[in-house]
Amino acid sequence: MRGHLSSTYLVALGSNRPHHLYGRPRAVVHAAMEELAVLGTxxxxxxxxxxxxxxxxxxxxxxxxxxxxxxxxxxxxxAGLQHIENGFGRRRWRRWGDRVLDLDIVLWSEGAFAAPGLQIPHPAFRERAFVMTPALAIAPAWRDPVSGRSLRHLNARLTRKHPRP
Known part of the structure; x- marks a missing residue:
C-alpha cells in the first residue's frame, strides 16, 4: 500500500554466498543496492x-x-525487500545460515513500528557491528527512536574497550 508522504528507511544488506549471475557476495550486495531503486530513491x-x-x-x-x-x-x-531477496534466490530454511542475500529494515524516519513479522528499529541492530559500521558511514546522526541515541553514540558504546577486571 502506498502512502502519500515519502519517508526514509535505513536498510542493511548482507550476503555470504555467491550468485550464479552476480558472482561473489560483494558483487551480490552491490547488485542488491541497485535493485533497491524499485522500492524508492x-x-x-x-x-x-x-x-x-x-x-x-x-x-x-x-x-x-x-x-x-x-x-x-x-x-x-x-514485502518489497523480501521480493528482492527471493529474486536473488533467498531461501528461508535456517536462521543464521549462509544466504545469497539478506535485506533488513533497520530504522525508519517515522520512528518505531511493530507488526507481525516486523519490528522497527530492528531489535538487534545496536549489538551488530556488521550493521552499525555501514550505517554509521551514511547516517551517523540518525537517532534510534527507542534509546534516543545517535548511531555515532550507539557505535561508540558497541566498540569501546571494556575495562578488564
Missing part, C-alpha cells in the same frame, strides 16, 4: 565491508547499508 550507499560469519554461517559476509526514500509503508517495504 536510494539516496546513500555505504561502502561494502567484509565481516566474520555469524551463528551457523560458514562463510564471511559482505555487508552494507543504504538509505531509501519511499512512499511505501513499513509492511509494503518489507
Amino acid at each position: 536510494v539516496t546513500h550507499r555505504s561502502p561494502i565491508i567484509a565481516t566474520a560469519p555469524l551463528g551457523a554461517a560458514q562463510r564471511r559476509f559482505a555487508n552494507a547499508a543504504a538509505l531509501v526514500e519511499s512512499e511505501l509503508d513499513p509492511e509494503a517495504m518489507l
Whole structure:
C-alpha cells in the first residue's frame, strides 16, 4: 500500500554466498543496492565491508547499508525487500545460515513500528557491528527512536574497550 508522504528507511544488506549471475557476495550486495531503486530513491550507499560469519554461517559476509526514500509503508517495504531477496534466490530454511542475500529494515524516519513479522528499529541492530559500521558511514546522526541515541553514540558504546577486571 502506498502512502502519500515519502519517508526514509535505513536498510542493511548482507550476503555470504555467491550468485550464479552476480558472482561473489560483494558483487551480490552491490547488485542488491541497485535493485533497491524499485522500492524508492536510494539516496546513500555505504561502502561494502567484509565481516566474520555469524551463528551457523560458514562463510564471511559482505555487508552494507543504504538509505531509501519511499512512499511505501513499513509492511509494503518489507514485502518489497523480501521480493528482492527471493529474486536473488533467498531461501528461508535456517536462521543464521549462509544466504545469497539478506535485506533488513533497520530504522525508519517515522520512528518505531511493530507488526507481525516486523519490528522497527530492528531489535538487534545496536549489538551488530556488521550493521552499525555501514550505517554509521551514511547516517551517523540518525537517532534510534527507542534509546534516543545517535548511531555515532550507539557505535561508540558497541566498540569501546571494556575495562578488564
